[in-house]
Amino acid sequence: MGLQIPYICAMSTWKDYQEKNKDRFLSELLELLRIPSVSARSEHKPDMLRCAEAVRQRLLDAGVDKAEIYPTEGHPVVYGEKIVDPSRPTVLVYGHYDVQPADPLDLWHSGPFEPIIKDGKIFARGSADDKGQFYMHVKAVEMMIRTGTLPTNIKFIIEGEEEIGSPNLAKFVSTHKELLKADVILISDTAMISLDTPSIDIGVRGLSYIEVEVTGPNRDLHSGVYGGAVANPITILARMIATCHDENNHITIPGFYDGVVEATPAERKLMAAAPYNEAEYIRDLGVKALWGEKGYTTNERTGIRPTLELNGIWGGYTGEGAKTVLPSKATAKISARLVPNQSSTVITEKLLAYFRQIAPPGVTVKAEEHHGGEPYMTPIDSKAYQAAAKAIEATFGKAPIPVRGGGSIPICSLFEKYLGVKIVFMGFGLDSDNLHSPNEKFELANFYKGIETIPYFHKFFAEG
Amino acid sequence: MGLQIPYICAMSTWKDYQEKNKDRFLSELLELLRIPSVSARSEHKPDMLRCAEAVRQRLLDAGVDKAEIYPTEGHPVVYGEKIVDPSRPTVLVYGHYDVQPADPLDLWHSGPFEPIIKDGKIFARGSADDKGQFYMHVKAVEMMIRTGTLPTNIKFIIEGEEEIGSPNLAKFVSTHKELLKADVILISDTAMISLDTPSIDIGVRGLSYIEVEVTGPNRDLHSGVYGGAVANPITILARMIATCHDENNHITIPGFYDGVVEATPAERKLMAAAPYNEAEYIRDLGVKALWGEKGYTTNERTGIRPTLELNGIWGGYTGEGAKTVLPSKATAKISARLVPNQSSTVITEKLLAYFRQIAPPGVTVKAEEHHGGEPYMTPIDSKAYQAAAKAIEATFGKAPIPVRGGGSIPICSLFEKYLGVKIVFMGFGLDSDNLHSPNEKFELANFYKGIETIPYFHKFFAEG
Incomplete structure (x- = not known):
């Protein structure tokens, strides 16, 4: 034809x-x-x-x-x-x-x-x-x-x-x-x-993108008058984020890696053959060291492994100078990149459930999906x-x-x-x-x- | 006279x-x-x-x-x-x-x-x-x-x-x-x-107020292309903040409590006699539960105990919708309230040193004083x-x-x-x-x- x-x-x-x-x-x-x-x-x-x-x-x-x-x-x-x-x-x-x-x-x-x-x-x-x-x-x-x-x-x-x-x-x-x-x-x-x-x-890779809002007191408070007596939403949000990876930078969200197929030694060998200059990569990004999931190379981390990244965070006073406020809210934008056999719908649900479940009693958490893709x-x-x-x-x-x-x-x-x-x-x-x-x-x-x-x-x- | x-x-x-x-x-x-x-x-x-x-x-x-x-x-x-x-x-x-x-x-x-x-x-x-x-x-x-x-x-x-x-x-x-x-x-x-x-x-109380800026890569990156391979400054900052208190909400900065005089049973009894309605306090703040240092009452937490509060945090994309960025920087404003026998100068130095020292190799940390008071x-x-x-x-x-x-x-x-x-x-x-x-x-x-x-x-x- x-x-x-x-x-x-x-x-x-x-x-x-x-x-x-x-x-x-x-x-x-x-x-x-x-x-x-x-x-x-x-x-x-x-x-x-x-x-x-x-x-x-x-x-x-x-x-x-x-x-x-x-x-x-x-x-x-x-x-x-x-x-x-x-x-x-x-x-x-x-x-x-x-x-x-x-x-x-x-x-x-x-x-x-x-x-x-x-x-x-x-x-x-x-x-x-x-x-x-x-x-x-x-x-x-x-x-x-x-x-x-x-x-x-x-x-x-x-x-x-x-x-x-x-x-x-x-x-x-x-x-x-x-x-x-x-x-x-x-x-x-x-x-x-x-x-x-x-x-x-x-x-x-697929994508799951969520937003997590932590609310403590119903209004911004004076951090001297109330500090120490109520949960600070920034501190709580930080603690929640800190629990998302373990010390090897594996993602800890329950069931996150379910179904993820490990690359075979042959596949990994092929990937390792692709042109990649680590010194140049590091210099280009201006970092002193790379950072990622233990046991994987940079190309594997960015290509065949799922990841969880913080895309944005805000709460309290973010202007010039100092303000002694204990804020009412703190919010983060968080997204995961997914690999074959992971479902965006399923991972998004797992992420939302995780943040809702780990909220301590002093705060309320609103976790919502932005968008996803398989x-x-x-x-x-x-x-x-x-x-x-x-x-x-x-x-x-x-x-x-x-x-x-x-x-x-x-x-x-x-x-x-x-x-x-x-x-x-x-x-x-x-x-x-x-x-x-x-x-x-x-x-x-x-x-x-x-x-x-x-x-x-x-x-x-x-x-x- | x-x-x-x-x-x-x-x-x-x-x-x-x-x-x-x-x-x-x-x-x-x-x-x-x-x-x-x-x-x-x-x-x-x-x-x-x-x-x-x-x-x-x-x-x-x-x-x-x-x-x-x-x-x-x-x-x-x-x-x-x-x-x-x-x-x-x-x-x-x-x-x-x-x-x-x-x-x-x-x-x-x-x-x-x-x-x-x-x-x-x-x-x-x-x-x-x-x-x-x-x-x-x-x-x-x-x-x-x-x-x-x-x-x-x-x-x-x-x-x-x-x-x-x-x-x-x-x-x-x-x-x-x-x-x-x-x-x-x-x-x-x-x-x-x-x-x-x-x-x-x-x-x-005295005050030590600092700002901590965590820098990862030298520019904002696409979180899909680079996510998983470089330290995300928001994640690192969150982890740093999460280490500042232990599970009892005691502050973990080394030497933070040095010299703090514990209130005597008599003093604590006097404080407990002051008018305080916990149900009313909770209702006024709109929280489900209070939150603070284990072993102390609300009035003690806000009056005679030193505290460490997050006053602000920001990094990455904070606007409407979703942006898949891995940001270059994340910043937090942090302040401690100090009680007699703590020195603002000393505590500020301890705070700055702490944040500088716990920075992992993938990021650089700039920690600076805003102001303090004894x-x-x-x-x-x-x-x-x-x-x-x-x-x-x-x-x-x-x-x-x-x-x-x-x-x-x-x-x-x-x-x-x-x-x-x-x-x-x-x-x-x-x-x-x-x-x-x-x-x-x-x-x-x-x-x-x-x-x-x-x-x-x-x-x-x-x-x-």
Whole structure:
């Protein structure tokens, strides 16, 4: 069923097109990065709508047949498609136009929504996660459409709630199965080791994200007058957090590791072969020593082991100077990364139950779920994975290493459930891109390399 | 050396004067409360100057001979005096015109700097701590001057840095010993049990206030990409805090209790006799159970035992929704209340050393002092204490109970050191005044009772 495109011909056509249009590709991306589409903050709702409309327009400009905005109960989904021939395979590209909050703002070297190019890097919130990455697909598709070389049908689903756990995507996908029908889902929302050592993520971890609020007295108290007589919610919350790991940094939540499959010696040997320079890793993070679960390497800790991290904490007086207050409340944001055979639903329940149960009598605890997502694995013997690997080999000159990424893309298992197709991750970011952090960046070289590589995926997938 | 004022005569003169002027006394106080003189926040520097000038003007209006603003390296000190006759005893009134920060603002029923009278209470930041209380002295002195009945020389020192630990007061006092020379220091910055059960604080606890900042990686990281491989500063800080108390809520900082004198059975029996309704205490605070050091009662925990409280904590993402960040830093504000025979300097050093020493290798810890103050005791057999007790008996109709307060007035030991005189605390606040908390209030009845009582102190002290 595949369309055969003469290899050399397509290569030079695409190269020419990209070379002639690369400055425009970049300036279009920068425009998109100027929209502060922060899904977590209600004050950015108008920016979210503006961003969705901009994405829809860019899809139309790229030459798709139609592009529409689908409202949800939260932020809208943008859908677009170019059906070349119903008999050809269909690639569904997933991406997200929403971004993480930019704070702490004072740590940014330049405005998070005023993108600048410095040292070959695009600095802006969303540059790598995920505007810069899904936009590579928009431009690659434009390139194929405009040069008459699009070998597949293409569908885009660009959502606006990835950074808040895609609360409305399941409903959208389950009620639009026909619209979204495809042979593979292609996602660029992950990283590779480097341009010199290309890699493909074959697994992403699941996520359970909760918030725990500890309340002591019904109001803030004077710490001199009442201190020592009532439970201090900060102290209690700290004690609760301190019990979540043992002295070997194993997680102590009862049943947390149930079902987790230990990696075999062979698997661990393979992982250990991946390029990793511990001294460089330590220097980059500016720490004196690494820290983690005893008995595992850094790559294992971030890839195949589940983790529990504190994402935020606050309570009492946090301003300048000193205030002798015994606060009424203290709150923490806590999330776990999950590996295959762990269920986000089950782990979230275990976490919530744990914090509720260990609360001492002097306080009340409110523990609630933010969002979750199941872990996901891509089979490396699938046609889609093979097409991605061949595409990378075609433009990078070497085969990619399959790796398991530490992050989470909660919608993966959802797509599999409702659409019944597999996902391939072709991430062109780097671990050093400062995702979710100040000074997020996306390497210009990676942006262009992505646009260059994506058409080969379509070509090989169509031919496969 | 004392001046004998006919008792009955003075009583009716003062009563008349107060009755005729009470509305003006109140409205003057409300004006003072409208100035947001928050010493801890640099943006309030202009308000601090405005407040100091207002206090100076009020002293002049009350009839003192002179009133001046003395600049310091921080916020200025207001000094005023009325020297009736150098041979008479001199009372130095200490107070502070600065207030605690008002946040969390959303918990206030009305604006913290828009005082309102409701149910016989003045609601405003600083109403009880300490504007309302030092202003009783200004009005009592006006009353005595205007009616020609001031039996003592009077000096006022109203400072602007009490809530931040009086960092510049030692220098001011040590370089103005002659100016401040007095026979007693009178302070209204504490509470009594109730108008039905008057009491006098004979001791205040000392204070050591520190800030601990834990730094892990040199930037905020994606918790999925790096989680599990580097120390999370929130987790580490929580673990450090959790080690500060043992399972009996004894403080575990090495040497913390060195020198602390255990109360004798007789002392404890006396304390147990003070009015205290545990059910009412629990209901008022809205907790299910009290919480504190094993083996001690609530009054002992808040009065004669040293404590260690968390005053604030923050780190990572604290906004709406979820952000999967592994933060670079987490910070806590921590303070200890100290009892006689503990030294603030020594305890502060022990606290700082403790947090520095227990830091694991994956993080760096910066521990610094905010401020401190030594514990202080007033001898109840002194002439000044006896004058205060007699004054209270004169207007309340019953003798005050001597109690040990839980709060701290760090400048006490400083006054003793440089001026060589004792302090008497005549506090007219209540424990329920919400000091340092939202909805701080001062009972109108207590404000007026204070103005009524203070002249008797001067009378009895002059006669003593």
